[in-house]
Amino acid sequence: MAEPRSPDPYDDINEAVRTEWEAETTPAERVKDVIRHTYDPVTAGAVADDAQTTTKTARKHLETLAEDGFVTTTQGKHGATLYQRSNESLITEHANRLLSERSVEELTTRVAEMQEEIHEYRETYGVDSPEELAVRLGSEALDNSDPDARVDRSVVTEWQTTRRNLAFANAAVSIGKATDYIAGGRSNSTPAVNSQ
Structure with a gap:
């Protein structure tokens, strides 16, 4: 029968990872x-x-x-x-991640789809924002209104998530277009105008 091995000096895996990271x-x-x-x-x-x-x-x-x-x-x-x-660095990082996964054209299509989803939320629930919907849901809960007419609270989260994703996708599209413009400007440099 084999003897149990003695513990490694780095029994705590977190400490081992931290030491390696340092x-x-x-x-x-x-x-x-x-x-x-x-x-x-x-x-x-x-x-x-x-x-x-x-x-x-x-x-x-x-x-x-x-x-x-x-x-x-x-x-x-x-x-x-x-x-x-900073918020700017978070937005830029997320936008660049989106651009690494999808083309500007795909993101533009997705932006239009999300804008339509948000329009549908507004039309369906008769409010302009998920926060207004949350207030209405709170009022309905206090009023003990008809349970069959109640809106699932997850709709608020879904609407907020769609709005957030739309903002990131818009940022990604803007960065992608600006990057293409700058890259195109460098490769298609305009010759200097002769001022004679």
Whole structure:
């Protein structure tokens, strides 16, 4: 019968992954990776802890990311600078992911379909937004109105999701068209006009 093997020094798989991540990345890469997944404002110290670096180093890299537009800053209650991922960088990342999966033409078609879905929500429920529908559903629940006439609350989430996806698809189409325009402008450069 074989002897049970002694535990590895990295029994905690999370610690092993963290150690490997630290060895294979720079502090700047780790700070960006941490803030990429940070949606609420946090201090440089909190980012430093997660990024396995010092607060001073994290702050330096966060300030660079803020200058690049990847991070936004706000003032905390006690005057500390708080950092979080910028909406623009989230939108750009999501739009670029969509462009890697679909062509501008496919996305344009999908935009039209989602616009039609939103139009149908408005027509069907007689309100302009999912938030207005949620308020109406809340009022209906308080009024104990006819259960057969009630709207499934999942419609609110579906409408919000469609609206969000439409915004990302529109951004992707805009980025795709701008990229094509710039690329076309470079390859089809206009010759200089002779001013004689």
